[in-house]
Amino acid sequence: MAESLAPPPAGTALDEPPHPDAPETGDLAVASQWQLMWQAFSRHKVAKVCGVITLAIYLVALLAPFLAPYPGSFHDADYTYAPPQRLELFDEGSFRPHVDGLIMTQDPATLELEFERDPSTTIPVGLFVQGAEYKLLWLIPMDRHLIGPIDPEIGPVYLLGADASGRDLLSQIIHGTTVSMSLGLVGVFFSLILGVVIGGISGYVGGRLDSAIQRLMELIMSIPTIPLWMALFAAVPPSWGPLQRYFALTVVISLVGWVGMAREVRGKFFAVRGEEYVQAAVADGCSQQRVMFRHMLPSFTSHIIANLSLSIPAIILAETGLSFLGLGLQAPTVSWGVLLEQAQSVRAISTAPWILLPGIPVVVTVLAMNFLGDGIRDAADPYSN
Template sequence: MSGAGLAGNEELLAEQGAQQGSARQLLRRFRAHRLAFASTIVLLVLLVVCFGADWIAPFPQGKQDLLLGPTPPSLEHLLGTDELGRDFLSEILYAGRISLAIGLFVALLSTFVGTALGAVAGYVGGTPGELLMRITDLFLIVPAIALLAVIVQGLGPSPVTIVFALTALGWTYIARVVRAQVLSLREKDFIEAARGIGASNLRIIVSHLLPNLAGVLAVGMSLAVASAIIAESTLSFLGFGVQSPQTSWGSMLSQAAGYVGTPQVYLLYFPGLFILVTVLAVNFIGDGLRDALDPQGKHL
């Protein structure tokens, strides 16, 4: 092997070792961020109780007691019952599966699309990169809620449609951030070393650029989860989201809106509280990741 090839391999091995050390330091700094660490536990509990609702919920989904009707919180029904006599805690847990699943899937898909387009635009540059960014800018100026409502109405208000619609508009922020990072990384020594040993553009992007963007992508994904949950709740509250017999936290808010000013107003508070706690937890996790990645305070 030539001297240049050996030097290139040494550069790549040093890069990989630095990445492993950085990962350990990142985890240590994140655990030191108490609010973010506590929020991670809260989010994990929400995921467990919602996706495990079949075993954890006190009553089956949709079980009605019309003679009972709406009742305030009690020992038997911790969050009370709705107008159909359904246990509200159980309904919230089952609805949480839809809201959280939409948030997670939208975040994953948006991150994948935004990362792919942003990495290509940043690494290739030139006319193709500028064209991709102008398309991104076009999506940014579209009135999001109005377009989402049109898409969902046209394709049908199912969770899959909502995920598709939110993903179609949710990748732009990540694409811009990834492009900016790739532009600053593509001239680094370890990228030049990879080119020197004959690595293809695809391999350089996947094996060398993307691992260095892991932290940025983690922050972007956490924010995408929160944004997707809020957007889905807004759509459902306006009547364009999840429809019966399926429910989400947003659709529960919509159904309970008529109880404002009545003794049953608690039916409006509880879904809103779950949305608030989830969004705050995800945002605090994002803050913790950001601070762990940039302990000097020079945030991206």
């Protein structure tokens, strides 16, 4: 009996210290599903970094009028395809941020307009400068911008160059963040409603109704995505304004994007409809709607959130692709896809390669949100680790 109570020899597995990120056994036993999910997500370093990047991008979308040097409607036809101006921090040994002016010349052989630096003209650049009026968060009237020219009368400041209309590309990219990122959220919201309702009914009711819904989803999935979007968006009247086209594009993308969400929800409903708590709710006289959305749906909410986080970049890419082809949003609406539409001309790219810069935030956003979605998806099932 004494030998059975003797401590284990040194060097065994019981002497190994626990992993620093591992939760306490007592805490793990009483932790909720969301606590387990957060503990699993906190160990995913790449997902945490991408989460910070995603939050920063949405912060830019919210504060776009303040962060952008110019409003979205600003343009100067005298600076068409003006090159990026280098920001100089010092002038004659003193700290004085500025950019050099630009002189437009014409090549006598090709008659092509070119821009050259004009060191004799300096345009001071400052922080929190006074500029065009706007409403911060659509509520607070302001006229201060994070960065911009101190004296706009001297000349414009194009830190990332100008486009075909003489618009500041940096300001356009920042303003386009608001439209592209918000369209992703609105599109996911519509896809969520359609996917949860249709997928829930299919998975809970089953039978012939489930078969009919599955055939419909298979039909939608068998049609190439871009031609289907083109056919649906072709029905939008050309006389509609920017706001109407925005919501029309959101609905068109959602009519295709709900299928993946519906199949995910249907599978989860099939998996849990035989559980004891579901059968108890049915025996207690709960209606089908209450059983579906009050008892069954909350059990896999984390999986739906993971699916949504992976759907947002797909919608952003869809808007970018349609707008690039001229079938989505159109000027004067500013989005990343509308800005990239100018890159269809090889001649424009060869003379002004900076018009491809709106593609960088698209790549960064899609990569960040995909990695974030992968982390959320892995954390949604913490018992698998």
